[in-house]
Amino acid sequence: MTAQKEQTQTGELVVQHLITHLHGIHAVDSGYGRPMLAAIHIIVHNGHAAVVDTGSNASVPRVLSALARLGIAPEAVDWVLLTHIHLDHAGAAGSLMCALPKARLVVHQRGVRHMVDPARLWEGTSAVYGAERAFELYGRLVPVAPERIVAATDGLEIDLAGRRLRMLDTPGHARHHICIWDETACAFFTGDTFGLSYRELDVDGRAFIIPTTTPTQFDPAAMHASIDRLLSFQPCSMYLAHFSRVTEVERLGADLHRLIDTMVAVAQAARGEGVARHVEILAGLEQVVREETARQSWALSEDDALELLRMDLELNAQGLGEWLDSRREAAAGLVSA
Incomplete structure (x- = not known):
């Protein structure tokens, strides 16, 4: 993406790493790895905002810049929502929370202790990538104060300035994974549960999907069940971490299975x-x-x-x-x- 305004194949407005979708939803290219690899989503409603996933520490300036472009002060961000604690999704949680003084962090109940003390999370990531490469990718992990964390149990609902967001426990990719149902948008924020859909593969705006079976907690039976649970809501669209909005949800769900x-x-x-x-x-x-x-x-x-x-x-x-x-x-x- 460039600093110039562009239109994507599906018509979203792109301005300097920021894609504007419908219903107050915006996607920030996190800068992780390559362009359009990983998205951080911002939900704006009645002058307040929630951030879904955080990317790595290097993503924080992009998130703060996007909030400024959207006219949202750091104090008006009420929530930071983590779909799961893999570091391409949660590596910047502690750093971003330092920059958002009134936000509370919502994370699967299995992930709470890793946000308070990220040492074991770092060890697991280093085991996959090697310590040097892990530091290059994610930087130093910053702990989050426990009083600022809300444990996401299945069915938990939170309020974003009158907009209801519901957390669903969706294992399969990881046992610490949630998806977030946004009734206003008739959409889920799916993290990695609903697979990967890279825009480079699109044909005339038609998206395609690939499952993600990454270490260490892949469970195919649980993933099938989680996908079916998401589809049972009959969502109009899915907002994937890799990469952002897709429609034709039934077709993509069938391909995932x-x-x-x-x-x-x-x-x-x-x-x-x-x-x-x-x-x-x-x-x-x-x-x-x-x-x-x-x-x-x-x-x-x-x-x-x-x-x-x-x-x-x-x-x-x-x-x-x-x-x-x-x-x-x-x-x-x-x-x-």
Whole structure:
């Protein structure tokens, strides 16, 4: 995105990393990784705002700039809502809360302790990326004072200046994941539960979807159930972290169900252990992308689609491998099923 005003294929107004949607919803390109990889959403209502997900510490200036453009003072941000605590979504929570003096942080009840003391969260992220790379991506994690945190239990409703937002417990991608129902917009903010939909794949404004099976808590049965629960609300649109608004929700939901089963089958067919198994799973996922490129007539070629999805495929393969290991441990009675 540039500093100039542009129109996207679906007509949203884009101004310097800020996309304006309907119903007072705005998407900020977080700057994570590459343009249009990760979105932070701002809901504006009656002069107040809620921020959905925070990106990394480097995203904070973009959020504050977007709020200023929208005419929202930091004191008028009532809520910061985390769909889950993976650091591309929650890495800046502590830093952003320091800049928003009256905001309260809503996070899944499993994630509260990690916002108060992010040490274990940092350890888990460093295990995936390596400590040096993790610091480059996310910076130093800042704790949040416990009195500013609201634990999101299933069905929790909060008020944004007269606008009702409802939290749903939606495991599958992670056990600490919530989706946020915005009745005013007839839409969900889905984090990673409703998959990835990158704008580079769009054809004439028609979006496509891919599941995210990243480490460490992927659970296909729970993900299927969470997707069905979201669809039962008959939403008009979904606001994804990767990347922002999609419509044709029923079609995309059906594709998610199909592709979750396909990816699970790839993992179950993989042989060997360790690196050999990972390489086989990754190759299988790459073949799924090739087939999907042809099936859906994506805007990108097979090679370009594989390059665009390279990081996601690597993480998906890791998550599928960890899921296989967890099932084996559960069957052996080493962990609870």
